[in-house]
Amino acid sequence: MIEVKKISAEDAEKIKNLDEGHFLDLKRKEISPAKLTETISAFANTSAGEIYIGIEESDVLNIKNRVWSGFNDVEEANGLLQVIESMSPLGNHYRVVFYKADNQNGVVLHLTIQKTNEILYASNRKAYIRRGAQKLPIESEIALKRLQYDKGITTFEDELIKVPTEFITNSVVTLGFMIDVVPMSEPDSWLKNQLVIIDGKISVAGVLLFAEEPQAILPKRSAIKLYRYHTGDDEGERDTLAFDPVTIEGHIYKLIEDAKNKVKEIVEGIKKLGPNGLENIKYPEEALQEIITNAVIHRDYSILKDIHIRIFDNRIEIESPGRLPGHITLNNILDDQSARNPKIIRLINKFPNPPNKDVGEGLKTAFEAMNxxxxxxxxxxxNENSVIVTLRHESLASSEQMVMKYLETHDEITNAIARELTGIKSENSMKDVFYRLRDRNQIKPVEGKSGRSSAWERK
Incomplete structure (x- = not known):
């Protein structure tokens, strides 16, 4: 049974004033079923989204005006609902709710579209993707192939490379692995049974896992680039680089370990202002391990781009090429799983002390370690072609708590010191923290100091 929900006039106004974007669209009730399927296809093929149908928009002298102009009743929307129901493989990947409100005309249809595992086509047999507030048709075979990779329908790890099989059958990596894991088997026959050698050719997965230097065979898509910026700004600039970018190479089991150790080494040399003065920054090793592992084993290897790790004064950014695979979105990433590279995930788990010990639990482990x-x-x-995970060195303590903790060991605190301590960027926002503490009778201005030299002390 379709839900009809009564909402307040205030909530109706909020719906009318929603900003259209990558995850949201507003449509007139007169939208044709065919056009609606294009928007649904775009959301289902990209990152999910919401559609409100029954909101009219006019533009007079560059001033947008929206009006709640819904369906007379639920039955009037049956034509749209029937077309949605017929879309395959949408299945149960959508939710329908009608909203009505006092003093508003009719009921507005609210569709929540989930990301699908398979490619969803519109009624014109074209597939669409969402980019910002636009829906874009997939017009070429190359674009369709890219969508298949994004969805995990096909995987680049199974592509075959024309190099001699000896690159992996006789590598130091494979020989060590065989001794430790499957000593009773021969490398050639075992690798064939694992389908990393097929018809005398090595798969991408085989190269990444067992070649001594995968970067020689798969350049620009199998290494990690590491940067250290002397800044906490949103972007790192060339003049804030501490040293030339470091390139980390090797088979992916070694790549993960070397990258984690190098990041740890650099991070432990950074000092940040804390309640007791300058303190060494420390991130939990489990969080670094899990996020770097995820970046390596879940990345899209069809994209000609290395993994990038950027270390700033106040955070680490780990950028992995490729969008979230399958039905995974930012909302369900901690609860659901979709393996873009199942062969890599399975085989690296066979190595001694594998980096992905708890398969499918990596990000949860990272979250718990930070907590x-x-x-x-x-x-x-x-973003359009990658996923970025950011680890911030910011305390869960409130800004007020951090200020008071600092004043336990210092006579006074300035706005600049407090901003560095708390991560707050705005001077005015920091003043608001001071004012709240003042109003609670916990701190007071330091007498004789004003302007840029003004400071606060415990009361």
Whole structure:
């Protein structure tokens, strides 16, 4: 049964004033079923989204005006609902709710579209993707192949490379692995049984796992680039680079370990202002291990781009090429799984002390590790061709708590010191923290200091 929900006039106004974008679209009730399927296809093929149908928009002298102009009743929307129901493989990957409100005309249809595992086509037999507030048709075979990789329908790890099989059958990596893991088998026959050698050719997965130097065979898509910026700004500039970018290479089991150790080495040399003065920054090793592992084993190897790790004064950014695979979105990434490279994930788990011990639990482990150190949880973002995970060295303590903790061991605190301590960027926002503490009778201005030299002390 379709839900009809009564909402307040205030909530109706909020719906009318929503900003259209990558995850949201507003449509007139007169939209044709065919056009609606294009928008649904775009959301289902990209990152999920919401559609409100029954909101009219006019533009007079560059001033947008929106009006709630819904369906007379639920039955009037049956034509749209029937077309949606017929879309395959949408299945149960959508939710329908009608909203009505006092003093508003009709009921507005709210569709929540989930990301699908398979490619969803519109009624014109074209597939669409969402980019910002636009829906874009997939017009070429190359673009369709890219969407298949993004969805995990096909995987680049199974592509075959024309290099001699000896690159992996007789490598130091394979010989060591065979001795430790499957001593009763011969490398050639075992690798064939694992389908990393097929018809005398090595798969991408085989190269990445067992070649001594995968970067010689798969350049620009199998290494890790590491940067250290002397800044906490949003972007790192060339003049803030501490040293030339470091390139980390090797088979992916070694790549993960070497990258984690190098990041740890650099991070432990950074000092940040804390309640007791300058303190060494420390991130939980489990968080670094899990996020770097995820970046390596879940990346899209069809994209000609290395993994990038950027170390700033106040955070680490780990950028992995490729969008989230399958039905995974930013909302369900901690609860659901979709393996873009199942062969790599399975085989690296056979190595001694594998980096992905708890398969499917990596990001949860990272979140838990950050929480144990009372640091803010990792931030996960997705752009057009990559996923970026950010670890911030910011305490879970409130800004007020951090100021008072600092004043336990210092006579006074300035706005600049407090901003560095708390991660707050705005001077005015920091003043608001001071004012709240003042109003609670906990701190007071230091007499004789004003302007840029003004400071606060415990009361």
């Amino acid at each position: 144990k150190l009372r640091l803010k949880k990792p931030e996960i973002g997705e």
